[in-house]
Structure formats: C-alpha cells, structure tokens
Amino acid sequence: MKTQKPYYITTEKISVGYDGKPLIEEVEIALRKGEILTLLGPNGAGKSTILKSIARQLSLIAGTVRLDGEDMKSLTGAELSKKMAVVMTKRLRGELMTCEDVVATGRYPYTGRFGVLRAEDHAAVQNAMELVQVAEIGDSLFDRISDGQRQRVMLARAICQEPEILILDEPTSYLDVRHKLEFLSILQKLCRERELTVILSLHELELAEKISDRILCVNGRAVDRIGTPEEVMTAGYITELYGIRMGSYDEGSSDMELTAPEGTPQVFVIAGAGSGRKIYRRLQRAGIPFVTGILYENDLDYPVAKALAAEVIAEHPFEPVAQEKIQAAKKQLEKCNRVICCRENFGSLETYQRELLEYAEQLGKRIEKSESPEQQRGC
Numbered sequence: 306m307k308t309q310k311p312y313y314i315t316t317e318k319i320s321v322g323y324d325g326k327p328l329i330e331e332v333e334i335a336l337r338k339g340e341i342l343t344l345l346g347p348n349g350a351g352k353s354t355i356l357k358s359i360a361r362q363l364s365l366i367a368g369t370v371r372l373d374g375e376d377m378k379s380l381t382g383a384e385l386s387k388k389m390a391v392v393m394t395k396r397l398r399g400e401l402m403t404c405e406d407v408v409a410t411g412r413y414p415y416t417g418r419f420g421v422l423r424a425e426d427h428a429a430v431q432n433a434m435e436l437v438q439v440a441e442i443g444d445s446l447f448d449r450i451s452d453g454q455r456q457r458v459m460l461a462r463a464i465c466q467e468p469e470i471l472i473l474d475e476p477t478s479y480l481d482v483r484h485k486l487e488f489l490s491i492l493q494k495l496c497r498e499r500e501l502t503v504i505l506s507l508h509e510l511e512l513a514e515k516i517s518d519r520i521l522c523v524n525g526r527a528v529d530r531i532g533t534p535e536e537v538m539t540a541g542y543i544t545e546l547y548g549i550r551m552g553s554y555d556e557g558s559s560d561m562e563l564t565a566p567e568g569t570p571q572v573f574v575i576a577g578a579g580s581g582r583k584i585y586r587r588l589q590r591a592g593i594p595f596v597t598g599i600l601y602e603n604d605l606d607y608p609v610a611k612a613l614a615a616e617v618i619a620e621h622p623f624e625p626v627a628q629e630k631i632q633a634a635k636k637q638l639e640k641c642n643r644v645i646c647c648r649e650n651f652g653s654l655e656t657y658q659r660e661l662l663e664y665a666e667q668l669g670k671r672i673e674k675s676e677s678p679e680q681q682r683g684c
C-alpha cells in the first residue's frame with residue numbers, strides 16, 4: 306500500500322479548450338508522487354487537450370495547475386523542463402537527427418546555453434536508451450525508423466530528462482504487444498523506484514485498468530468519472546462512455562465482442578468452464594445464431610455467451626440449478642437442429658449439462674463434439 310503523501314500535482318477547476326472557448330470545464334486532478342493517472346474517452350473527447358493544457362502547451366482558460374504546491378505559471382521554461390517531460394505521440398515529426406541526438410535533447414535543461422553534454426549527460430542518455438532498448442538504433446536517423454521505434458526513442462528522451470512528472474499522449478499506440486508490456490513495466494518501475502508521477506492517455510482499456518492508480522474519463526463535454534479502476538470500470542460504463550452501438554465490451558474480462566448473429570437459433574452449445582468461447586466466436590464468424598447453457602453467471606464462458614448468443618440459459622453462481630432452467634434449456638435444444646458439445650468431462654456441477662446431452666441423443670439430434678482445448682491450440 307502506498308502511504309499518504311501530500312499531493313504533487315493538482316489542477317484546481319481548470320477549464321481547457323481552444324481560442325478562449327472552453328471544451329472541458331472544472332477539471333479537478335490531485336495526484337501524489339509515484340501515482341499514475343490515465344485519461345480515457347472516445348476520439349475527440351478532450352484527452353489531448355487536457356494533457357496539453359497541463360503541460361503548458363495550451364493556455365488555460367480558467368483555473369490553476371500546481372506542482373508541489375507552486376502555481377505552474379510562475380515557473381520559467383527551464384525550471385518546468387527539469388520537473389516535467391512531455392511526449393505527444395501525434396506530434397512526432399521527422400527530424401534530420403540521429404535517434405541518439407533526439408534522446409540527448411532531453412538533457413538540454415541541464416546543459417546550459419550551448420547544449421554541450423558533460424560525461425554525466427552522456428551517461429544519462431545511454432542509460433535511458435538501454436532502459437527502453439533503443440541503444441542499437443542510436444545512430445539511425447530519427448525519421449527513418451518505425452513509428453513504434455520513434456515512440457520508444459521519445460520515451461528515452463523523456464526519461465533522460467529526469468523529470469518528476471511525465472505527461473504522455475497515447476504512448477503505446479504504435480507499440481507491439483511485447484513493447485507495450487515493456488513500456489508499461491518500465492513506467493511502473495520508474496513510479497515505484499523514482500517516485501515519478503505520470504499522467505497519460507490510452508486507448509487500450511485493459512492496459513489502463515492494470516497500470517492506473519486513478520482513471521479520469523472525459524466525454525467531449527465534461528469529466529464524466531474519476532476514481533480508481535474498480536470505481537470507474539463498472540458494468541456497462543464503457544459502452545455508455547464510448548457510445549458503443551455495434552458489438553460489446555465486458556468490463557469484467559476486458560473482452561470486446563462483435564455483434565451477435567441475428568435470426569432464429571439453429572445450434573445449441575453445451576459449454577462451461579471456458580470450453581465454449583472459441584466455439585461461440587466461430588459461430589459468430591459464420592453468422593450462425595445459437596443458444597447456450599446452462600452456465601453459471603460466473604463461468605468463464607458467460608461474458609462471451611452473453612455478448613454473442615441469441616439466448617443464454619444461466620443460473621446464479623453457487624446455486625443449485627432450478628428445474629425451470631433445465632426445462633428452458635431443453636425447450637431451446639428441441640428447436641435447434643444441431644447441438645455442439647464442448648465438454649469432454651462432466652463434473653458434479655455439470656450433471657445438468659450431461660442430462661442435456663443425453664436428452665439431445667434421445668431426440669436423435671445431430672451432435673457434434675467440439676475439439677479438445679489441445680486440438681483447438683493446434684497441438
């Protein structure tokens with residue numbers, strides 16, 4: 306548990322926007338040293354506008370930003386750049402500089418008027434480049450590397466600036482899965498070991514949930530929610546915030562699913578314990594409407610079933626399965642011309658599913674066995 310330190314950065318009723326017209330008003334942020342705040346919200350919601358305003362790249366329309374209790378307005382540019390590093394991904398311009406030169410510009414707040422690097426500055430540049438693994442492209446031209454590499458070079462530049470607070474706009478957007486994880490691990494390490502404070506925007510909700518101490522959601526008009534990931538990511542909230550109309554997002558599992566196939570169900574899927582998810586998705590891809598059950602509502606299959614099945618026959622967790630649920634499942638099974646059984650073994654919880662399978666056999670239904678998990682993985 307983090308101890309309660311004083312707030313390091315606060316925004317007091319700031320209004321942000323362009324040409325004197327507020328876009329988002331009364332943004333109230335309070336972060337302690339070592340904490341990570343993530344801004345979430347749909348395209349055009351105002352995340353970059355808030356970040357640019359905090360970073361002093363955009364004038365505040367109203368309110369005050371304080372760093373360590375001091376009004377940021379009173380800091381000179383040089384004072385601010387020793388405290389704050391900013392990486393705006395959308396603005397990564399191609400420059401005729403090597404990657405190492407770009408990283409080295411992060412030392413300018415420390416090198417005096419002529420930008421001559423001392424031994425300790427060279428060491429800081431090298432350390433930062435090694436930390437984000439861009440040392441091997443140090444001699445490459447900054448505008449001849451990939452977008453993901455450029456994003457990592459800019460992180461190295463920000464790190465060697467040795468800031469107390471880091472502002473990052475969509476820092477993971479071009480990174481592959483390995484580099485996303487490495488990037489967030491480095492960030493977490495810097496927060497823990499150097500008490501770096503971070504404010505960033507992300508489009509990857511599942512990453513935001515993992516890394517953030519606090520999440521601020523913005524919707525284009527106002528701050529909609531702010532709190533811990535658990536407080537913010539309640540069921541149905543992401544659908545509302547992003548106005549999701551096609552497909553669905555499950556806050557519990559962070560799974561996104563496409564739209565359920567329409568029409569009369571043709572297939573009954575007997576699943577459970579995670580055995581059905583791949584089949585549900587395969588049926589969705591083929592556009593075949595299906596029914597599934599009986600699942601407990603805390604089953605691994607349940608969120609995907611809820612998103613993709615025409616109907617899910619489900620029971621409350623840990624309860625005995627009610628007779629009417631079994632009858633409802635049988636009724637649906639009678640109407641389907643195919644049954645897919647994803648289970649190989651039936652434990653005591655799944656005796657009802659075995660009963661369904663036997664009932665399907667009695668009815669003379671065409672029964673297909675889904676592949677075992679090993680076969681599904683292609684082993």
Ligand SMILES: Nc1ncnc2c1ncn2[C@@H]1O[C@H](COP(=O)(O)OP(=O)(O)OP(=O)(O)O)[C@@H](O)[C@H]1O
Nearest residue numbers: 323324328346347348349350351352353354355506
């Ligand atoms: N320089 C500008 N002048 C006027 N309006 C702007 C300017 N830059 C952005 N906007 C507008 O401000 C709104 C918020 O934009 P912003 O870039 O903050 O959104 P965002 O949440 O970062 O979006 P995205 O997820 O698409 O990057 C948008 O309607 C955008 O058109």
